[in-house]
Amino acid sequence: MAESTLVIVVRRVAGWFTPIINLERIAYILHRITGFYLAIYLPLHIISTHNSLNPIAWEKELILYSSLPIKIGEIFLVFSIFFHGLNGLRLLLVEYFNIFLPKKLPSSLYLERTLSIHNPQKTFLYLVIILSILLTILGTLYLFNILVLR
Amino acid sequence: MIRRAVDTKLVSQIQEITPKTITKLMRVKIKRYDPETRKMRLVEYKVEVSRYDTVLDVLLRIIRDQDHTLSVRYSCRMGICGSCAMMINGKPRLACMNNAISLGEAIYIEPLKNFPPVKDLIVDMDDLFKKHRSIKPWLIRRDEEEQFTAKKEYLQKPEEVDTYRIFSTCIKCGVCVAACPTAASNPNFLGPMVLAQAYRWSADSRDEDAKIRLDIVDSIDGVFGCHFAGACSASCPKNADPALAIQYLRRLVLTYKR
Amino acid sequence: MRYSSIAKWQYWTAIILIVVLSIHIIFRIIPSSYDKSLEYEQVRDNYSNKLYAATLTVLLFVALFHGFNGLRVILYELSPRLGRVITPIILILGIIFVIIGLLTIAGIYVFP
Numbered sequence: 001m002a003e004s005t006l007v008i009v010v011r012r013v014a015g016w017f018t019p020i021i022n023l024e025r026i027a028y029i030l031h032r033i034t035g036f037y038l039a040i041y042l043p044l045h046i047i048s049t050h051n052s053l054n055p056i057a058w059e060k061e062l063i064l065y066s067s068l069p070i071k072i073g074e075i076f077l078v079f080s081i082f083f084h085g086l087n088g089l090r091l092l093l094v095e096y097f098n099i100f101l102p103k104k105l106p107s108s109l110y111l112e113r114t115l116s117i118h119n120p121q122k123t124f125l126y127l128v129i130i131l132s133i134l135l136t137i138l139g140t141l142y143l144f145n146i147l148v149l150r
Numbered sequence: 151m152i153r154r155a156v157d158t159k160l161v162s163q164i165q166e167i168t169p170k171t172i173t174k175l176m177r178v179k180i181k182r183y184d185p186e187t188r189k190m191r192l193v194e195y196k197v198e199v200s201r202y203d204t205v206l207d208v209l210l211r212i213i214r215d216q217d218h219t220l221s222v223r224y225s226c227r228m229g230i231c232g233s234c235a236m237m238i239n240g241k242p243r244l245a246c247m248n249n250a251i252s253l254g255e256a257i258y259i260e261p262l263k264n265f266p267p268v269k270d271l272i273v274d275m276d277d278l279f280k281k282h283r284s285i286k287p288w289l290i291r292r293d294e295e296e297q298f299t300a301k302k303e304y305l306q307k308p309e310e311v312d313t314y315r316i317f318s319t320c321i322k323c324g325v326c327v328a329a330c331p332t333a334a335s336n337p338n339f340l341g342p343m344v345l346a347q348a349y350r351w352s353a354d355s356r357d358e359d360a361k362i363r364l365d366i367v368d369s370i371d372g373v374f375g376c377h378f379a380g381a382c383s384a385s386c387p388k389n390a391d392p393a394l395a396i397q398y399l400r401r402l403v404l405t406y407k408r
Numbered sequence: 409m410r411y412s413s414i415a416k417w418q419y420w421t422a423i424i425l426i427v428v429l430s431i432h433i434i435f436r437i438i439p440s441s442y443d444k445s446l447e448y449e450q451v452r453d454n455y456s457n458k459l460y461a462a463t464l465t466v467l468l469f470v471a472l473f474h475g476f477n478g479l480r481v482i483l484y485e486l487s488p489r490l491g492r493v494i495t496p497i498i499l500i501l502g503i504i505f506v507i508i509g510l511l512t513i514a515g516i517y518v519f520p
Contacts, residue, residue, distance in 0.1 A: 005487055005489070005490060008486075008487060009486045009487055009490075012334065012335035012336075012485075012486050012487075013335065013486065015264075015331060015334025015335050016331040016334065016335060017331075018240075018263070018334075019237060019240055019241055019242060019263055019328065019329060020240075020241050020242075020329055020381055020384060020385055022379075022380055022381060022384040023380075024378060024379055024380030024381075024384075024393075025331060025379040025380060025381050025384075027379075028331060028377050028378065028379035028380075029331070029379075031377070032377075032482060035475075035478050035479075035482070036479065036482065038475060039475040039476065039478060039479040042471055042472065042475050042505075043501070043505050046468075046505050046508050046509050046512070047508065049451075049512055050508055050509075050511065050512045050517070050518075050519060051519065052448070052451045052452070052455075052512070053512065053515060053516070053517035054517050054519070055448050057519070058448050058451070059448075062446055065446065081429070081433075085425075085426055085429070088422050088426075089422075089426065091377070091378060092419055092422055092423065094378060094397055095378060095397055095400050095401070095419075096400070096401065096404060096419050097401070098397060098398065098401050101394060101397055101398070102394075104312070105312050105313060105315065105316060106312070106316070107308065107312050107315070108316075109315060109316070109319060110316075110319060110388065110389060111316055111389040111390075111391060112389070113389065114383040114384070114386070114389055114391040114393070114394070115391055115394055116380060116383050116391055116393040116394035116397065117380040117383050117384055117393060142437060142441075142442055143442055144442075145441045145442050145443055148441045332485065335485050335486055336485040336486075336488075338488060339485070365410070368410045368411055368412045369410070369411045370411055370481055370484055370485065372411075374411050374412070374415050374481075375485065403412050404412055404415065404416060404419075
């Protein structure tokens, strides 16, 4: 009996997580999850900002923004923007411009260790993760009015 | 001059080299595919494993002494043919290149992931080889007549060989495909092995028409299906670094003047 | 059409997005606090700045293209059948949201 599309999709998403886990794979999974979240958030944001043209509708929006589930969603949104942006920059530099990849390959027949998933690309990945977490913390402090810039 | 009765230093050196005869009773759990019921079943065996046995040695001992119906693909038993790729303790590896005792108390073996099973630990590799053939893994020369009636070899400098040498060490075992998250979710994805070989042939200075190959890999099922998870390079038993080849291939596809 | 042409657009929109989104976020956090930046007058003031409005227009097109194209690729990978169906739907949704966004920037309210 043919499997339903939902079962196939769930099984394929589960396939992102197994069999081995390395840091670049975690970045790959997070990039997809944050990208999906941003792609869903964007149309909602466009609709919500359209309500800023009507003061009564905008007041209702502000009441919605102050609710806890939306605040938690906004924290994940902050993480999504920073992680997806910084990781996207890393992928752009590595995939399009081949920066952080060796320009000249060694003459030996067998590598002692792989070149692509080690330094210098790995260092940039660590930087992306650390910066994302730091900026998310700053963003969360701003969201809860703890960090005020002026 | 003092002559010692026994050269203790030499004896200890020999004792280090000689394999110890200590064996360990290990539990080997194998997930076998039954083509008649089309289901997987878990079978457990207890095997005496000695210090330098590989997982392949253990499997062959099971077949010889306990269960001759167990089906396993193997050939060279030294990590060059790529036949014995399987999931060992959750990771895709070559059975002949992994020491059994170092895996812990029990060994859990399954057929290679992302490939349809045929029987027991044997999987169907036809689709992989079909995809490999589709990217034309041979030298494409403008003058085909000359290629088949060449009067001399095609000259190549060592620096020119360096650009693809490590990618040519690929043994086509399929371990990278088992590790790849995109191959797990998209059955039409060419896979890291095929894309790395597409780069190997396109980067070869003796190849004259890479455009044909680049057009074939230029799709979401080709090089743009890869998003650099790096699992292929992390699990490759020959360190052939397919992820590196794919990133070079992507730049080639994006910047090649057609 | 080969996917490499769309892929180039995906990479270039990523670069433009990093720049314009940074400007958008900076404009949001400048007023002083999160709550103050959401006040009706503050939001209307932002839109009256012509240069900022132009940046928002670029952001609208670039973000919608990058986001919806990425979504389309992932959905195609998870189910090619779903992926083929999703392309026209995403195109139509993209056009609708571009129109709503442009109307917001122009100051024309259309919701009932």
